[in-house]
Amino acid sequence: MTEYDEATAAASGPSLDAVLAQAHAPAQLDPNAPPVLTVRDLEMHFPVRSTGVVRRKIGDVKAVDGISFQIPKGGSLGLVGESGCGKSTAGRAITRLYKPTGGSVEFEGRDLAKVSNRGLKPLRREVQMIFQDPYSSLNPRHTVGSIVGAPLRIHNVVPKDQTLKRVQELLEVVGLNPEHYNRYPNEFSGGQRQRIGIARALALQPKVIVADEPVSALDVSIQAQVVNLLQDLQREFDIAFLFIAHDLAVVRHFCPEVAVMYLGKIVEIADRETLYSRPNHPYTQALLSAAPDVKQAAIGGRRERIRLEGDVPSPINPPSGCHFRTRCPLAREICAKVEPPMLQIGPRHKVACHFAGELGQHPADPVTARILGVDNAGNPDPGASPVELDDQPGFSDVWFDLKARTTVKP
Amino acid sequence: MWAYAARRVVIGILLLLALSLVTFILFFASPADQAKLACGKQCTQAQIAVTEKALGYDKPVYEQWAGFAKGVVAGRDFPIDQAQREAAPETVTHCAAPCLGFSKYYGETVNSLIKDYAPISISLAVVAVVLWLFFGVLLGIAAAVTKGSILDRGIVGLTLLVYAFPTFFIGVFFLKYVVVKWGLLDYPYYTPIAEGGVWGWLTNLWLPSLTLALVFLASYVRMTRAFVLESLGEDYIRTAKAKGLNSRAVLFKHGLRAALTPLVTMTGIDFGTLLGGAIITESVFAYPGLGLLTVQSSQAWDLPTVVGIVLIAGSFVVLMNIIVDIAYAFIDPRVRLG
Amino acid sequence: MEQNAHMDEKQPFLKVENLKVHFPTQDGLVKATDGLSYALDRGQTLGIVGESGSGKSVSSSAILGLHRGTNAKVEGRILLDGVDLLALNNAEMRKLRGKEIAMIFQDPLSAMHPYYTVGNQIAEAYRVHHKVSKKAARTRVIDMLELVGIPQPDVRFDSYPHQFSGGMRQRAMIAMALINDPSLLIADEPTTALDVTVQAQILDLLQNLQREFNTAIIIITHDLGVVAEMADEALVMYAGRAVEHGRVKEVLTHPQMPYTWGLLSSVPDITGDPNARMVPVPGNPPSLLSPPTGCAFHPRCVHRDKVPGDLCTTELPDLVPGPRGGLHLKRCHLADPESIYQNEVIPEIAPDLAEER
Structure with missing residues (x-):
């Protein structure tokens, strides 16, 4: 424990009111906010090489395989999925820690995916990243002041003699004692270190922050502190967040909109209310039902859940058609043959599934067959007239009504 | 795995080639006159010239190196100059592949030196x-x-x-x-x-x-x-x-x-x-x-x-x-x- | 063992009494576990909840005698079927390890030796305690791998740990732990490193195997949800001590200790009201070198003002039955935690629940 904390604790201890004042309601969606970041068909493929004398490229790991979404200004989008689904890779491709192999990332009229490394420097100020592990992502030999001050120096944001003052301001903003600028990361606890990482990301006053599992390495009692801090900062500085996490509960609290990824693709994207109470993709439904629930204590025993068999397949050799079909309780012939298109099925709800529907109400016939111009088994249907589908980031005013199987315009 | 080993061997051979070239260049960058040293202390200008020819020092570095590399692969005969070899066939030393050169100082091929040491x-x-x-x-x-x-x-x-x-x-x-x-x-x-x-x-x-x-x-x-x-x-x-x-x-x-x-x-x-x-x-x-x-x-x-x-x-x-x-x-x- | 069980019919199968695990360090004595007591019967599951440094893992390693040969000082009594494990010599303890008491760990990748095949590592665990041929051990291991749901167990026997997926590795660890049919299984964060859908599979597996073998299980976790679904009893630890202990339903529906409230309020409940607030626990986890005076939780406690005087900062509360009855123990000076929980905490963290009442 640091002196700072001891001093406050010795005084009178934290009060309930003070803590409750810090407690935050979930962030709310502003449907009219303009998009600040538009990701279109983003692809991040890594080459797989042979083991011969000459290492030929023999395939790709399609870590991110064509994802599209928008992040509204000052809003946040959650990106959830299990390990290996490509969510972290997507975050790194957007911040250009990797150079995307396809697609575009539009930010203020420029395409981050294509900007040269030199042209990237001014843009890096605008798009920052917070990392998962507060232990390995901070250089143990640098003081907190030099870690937080580095972006200021690199980008010449403030005059040299003002750097310290700015660093101290930043430390104060994230709830650390500004006097501690000359301490080293190992003198801080996990939660405090994550605050240092947040202060570093904030230093350049970015418009977008990609937060890659920002709380999953922290103790549960600390997670809420950090999430609340991020919410405060978002409100105060109008920062847009891409919040990458595997914990659906934390994402729900922080993100009014959530996208679910599986094996490099987004399978469902919707506003919080829809995604958590009326998910239409069997994978989202399984994910939501998988997490153990504290409330079960009152009833006893295990919660009813959708049990998925097996593990996530390798992204080097993903299943044909729908990537999820090998673990899907609904999978049928068509799923192996045709990849389900991303369909908008509500005002702010898109899903990629041949048998999309609320839990227990999945249709008997594929909803996508007519649109794709195939029969119910997924074979080409010469008589059909397929519809040109183009998955645009964001949502349109028209959508496909699953029950009526027609396009509706409100 | 054998492909991996083969790749390592190929890289190793390339490395050795580069190593010999660097050593060559370093030695030629030195102020000493190779032929003079090889010939001995009391050498006339003419003797030096003969030695120079015998060991190939009259040629540019890259040619010397190429000759060396060829010797490693196919072997060589010393003296290098053909005219000298024909003039005195009894002094010719054959150095079988992989030939690492001929030391005038020891009067032996480098191979036999290394074999001894x-x-x-x-x-x-x-x-x-x-x-x-x-x-x-x-x-x-x-x-x-x-x-x-x-x-x-x-x-x-x-x-x-x-x-x-x-x-x-x-x-x-x-x-x-x-x-x-x-x-x-x-x-x-x-x-x-x-x-x-x-x-x-x-x-x-x-x-x-x-x-x-x-x-x-x-x-x-x-x-x-x-x-x-x-x-x-x-x-x-x-x-x-x-x-x-x-x-x-x-x-x-x-x-x-x-x-x-x-x-x-x-x-x-x-x-x-x-x-x-x-x-x-x-x-x-x-x-x-x-x-x-x-x-x-x-x-x-x-x-x-x-x-x-x-x-x-x-x-x-x-x-x-x-x-x-x-x-x-x-x-x-x-x-x-x- | 068998005879003892008949003689002391009324004794619990596992009884931990005033367990202390202290580590002398250059900076002073670290009291990782400081006076922990609980009991557990066969076929029952105890969930130990706490954050890093709360002593939950250290106390469980002590049952297995993993602190032997280190400079740790272990005191108290650990009675397994009436035998005090701390009084056994090393050779006797070794005979129990892996046979009567087995353990599975958080990260199945680092818990397995990278150079040996999965099958051989499990077979080793079997052959330590059974004089059988390699071939017989192989058959037994393959049966066990099949039991824990590993496809093609005869082929997978010869795979190395890195060739397994995370879920498969944890299944293999469970097979290793259960191969000698232990009566006590300690699972230290068994699903923390796994994805949620795989976590559900592993928890299912543990529960089914427990039913089959009537094993006593101690499950160590930071996830109250896991405790709620898996355990019969819950024990909440903070700074090396139990702060709340009782039947799971009691502890999680009528928690009596502000730290437990904090844990419940800082994790949003996925099925609950989407508008519920996340109420953090202020401050940082305590240092074990110089723990806070009095109640170790007092620097982070928001309900100190409801306790008269400076009791919280000066006196360590005892672990005593709370107002709700004899088996639900709490370590807190608050006189009426139940009404504070119902009137102040619930409305904040679960407004929907509060309205129902």
């Missing part, structure tokens, strides 16, 4: 590596399992003390006290196995090899100790204990196998380097190995010999590296490729 360096290196590995690993493990005890501190302190003494001091100490003053051992002269049998060969290698081994002992003790301690802190050691294995099985079956893997790399590289000659030890004991040859030939500006030694020493290092990498694949299943 290398066995001594190899013998020294082999006995030394056995000595330092055996004692280094043994003491290192002993120190690790008794961490913090007097034994641990004693082992680490003592090996460090030995390490602090320079090789020539230890070598001279051995010769002066152990051999001459106390008469505990006979004065060591290198004896090939063909002459003295394995025992005669070995007894004459004790002292120089021990001198050489002591240089490496301290670092191997400390490394072994650190690696063993690190591996004993691994989660799988806890699992092994939780199974109910006794501490001996935990240490030897689970702890050591992972701990000693990095030592394989170190040993391979150190051994590879030593095969190219141990300059100080060979000098102290007057053992005519590659180290001694290196000293003599570089003092004499004997370019062909120096390039030959550099290449041979380099090949040893490259070869040992490939062997280490392949050995790794056998030890660690995670490294196993294709």
Whole structure:
């Protein structure tokens, strides 16, 4: 424990009111906010090489395989999925820690995916990243002041003699004692270190922050502190967040909109209310039902859940058609043959599934067959007239009504 | 995996080519007149010119190097100049592939020089590596399992003390006290196995090899100790204990196998380097190995010999590296490729 | 063992009494576990909840005797079927390890030796305690791998740990732990490193195996949801001590200790009201070198003002039955935690629940 904390604790201890004042309601969606970041068909493929004398490229790991979404200004989008689904890779491709192999990332009229490394420097100020592990992502030999001050120096944001003052301001903003600028990361606890990482990301006053599992390495009692801090900062500085996490509960609290990824693709994207109470993709439904629930204590025993068999397949050799079909309780012939298109099925709800529907109400016939111009088994249907589908980031005013199987315009 | 090994060999050969080129260029950048040195002290201008032609020094560096490279692949005849060879066929020396050159200074091909000198360096290196590995690993493990005890501190302190003494001091100490003053051992002269049998060969290698081994002992003790301690802190050691294995099985079956893997790399590289000659030890004991040859030939500006030694020493290092990498694949299943 | 069980019919199968695990360090004595007591019967599951440094893992390693040979000081009594494990010599303890008491760990990748095949590592666990041929052990291991749901067990026997997926590795660890049919299984964060869908599979597996073998299970976790679904009893630890202990339903529906409230309020409940607030626990986890005086939780406690005087900062509360009855123990000076929970905490963290009442 640091002196700072001891001093406050010795005084009178934290009060309930003070803590409750810090407690935050979930962030709310502003449907009219303009998009600040538009990701279109983003692809991040890594080459797989042979083991011969000459290492030929023999395939790709399609870590991110064509994802599209928008992040509204000052809003946040959650990106959830299990390990290996490509969510972290997507975050790194957007911040250009990797150079995307396809697609575009539009930010203020420029395409981050294509900007040269030199042209990237001014843009890096605008798009920052917070990392998962507060232990390995901070250089143990640098003081907190030099870690937080580095972006200021690199980008010449403030005059040299003002750097310290700015660093101290930043430390104060994230709830650390500004006097501690000359301490080293190992003198801080996990939660405090994550605050240092947040202060570093904030230093350049970015418009977008990609937060890659920002709380999953922290103790549960600390997670809420950090999430609340991020919410405060978002409100105060109008920062847009891409919040990458595997914990659906934390994402729900922080993100009014959530996208679910599986094996490099987004399978469902919707506003919080829809995604958590009326998910239409069997994978989202399984994910939501998988997490153990504290409330079960009152009833006893295990919660009813959708049990998925097996593990996530390798992204080097993903299943044909729908990537999820090998673990899907609904999978049928068509799923192996045709990849389900991303369909908008509500005002702010898109899903990629041949048998999309609320839990227990999945249709008997594929909803996508007519649109794709195939029969119910997924074979080409010469008589059909397929519809040109183009998955645009964001949502349109028209959508496909699953029950009526027609396009509706409100 | 064999494809992997083949790729390593190809890279190794390219490396050696680059190595010989760099050595060539460095020597030509030196102020000394090669032909003059090769010819001897009382040489007329005309004799120098003849020598220059005989050894090819009249040609540009890249041509000399190309000729050298061709010799390695196909062998060469000396003198290089065809007119000279035809004029005096009795002086022609054939140097079979892989030809490393001809030393005017020694009047021999570099190959036959190395054939004479290398066995001594190899013998020294082999006995030394056995000595330092055996004692280094043994003491290192002993120190690790008794961490913090007097034994641990004693082992680490003592090996460090030995390490602090320079090789020539230890070598001279051995010769002066152990051999001459106390008469505990006979004065060591290198004896090939063909002459003295394995025992005669070995007894004459004790002292120089021990001198050489002591240089490496301290670092191997400390490394072994650190690696063993690190591996004993691994989660799988806890699992092994939780199974109910006794501490001996935990240490030897689970702890050591992972701990000693990095030592394989170190040993391979150190051994590879030593095969190219141990300059100080060979000098102290007057053992005519590659180290001694290196000293003599570089003092004499004997370019062909120096390039030959550099290449041979380099090949040893490259070869040992490939062997280490392949050995790794056998030890660690995670490294196993294709 | 069997005879003892008949003789002391009324004794619980596992009884931990005033367990202390202290580590002397250069900076002072670290009291990782400081006076922990609980009991557990066969076929029952105890969930130990706490954050890093709360002593939950350290106390469980002590049952297995994993602190032997280190400089840790272990005191108290650990009675397994009436035998005090701390009084056994090393050889006797070793005979119990892996046979009567088995453990599975958080990260199945680092818990397995990377150089040996999965099958051989499990077979080793079997052959330590059974004098059988390699072939017989192989058959037994393959049966066990099949039991824990590993496809093609005869082929997978010869695979190395890195060739397994995370879920498969944890299944293999469970097979290793259960191969000698232990009566006590300690699972230290068994699903923390796994994805949620795989976590559900592993928890299912543990529960089914428990039913089959009537094993007593201690499950160590930071996830109250896992405790709610898996455990019969819950024990909440903070700074090396139990701060709340009782039947799971009691502890999680009528928690009596502000730290437990904090844990419940700082994790949003996925099925609950989407508008519920996340109420953090202020401050940082305590240092074990110089733990806070009095109640270790007092620097982070928001309900100190409801305790008269400076009791919280000066006196360590005892672990005593709370107002709700004899088996629900709490370590807190608050006189009426139940009403504070119902009137102040619930409305904040679960407004929907508060309205129902």
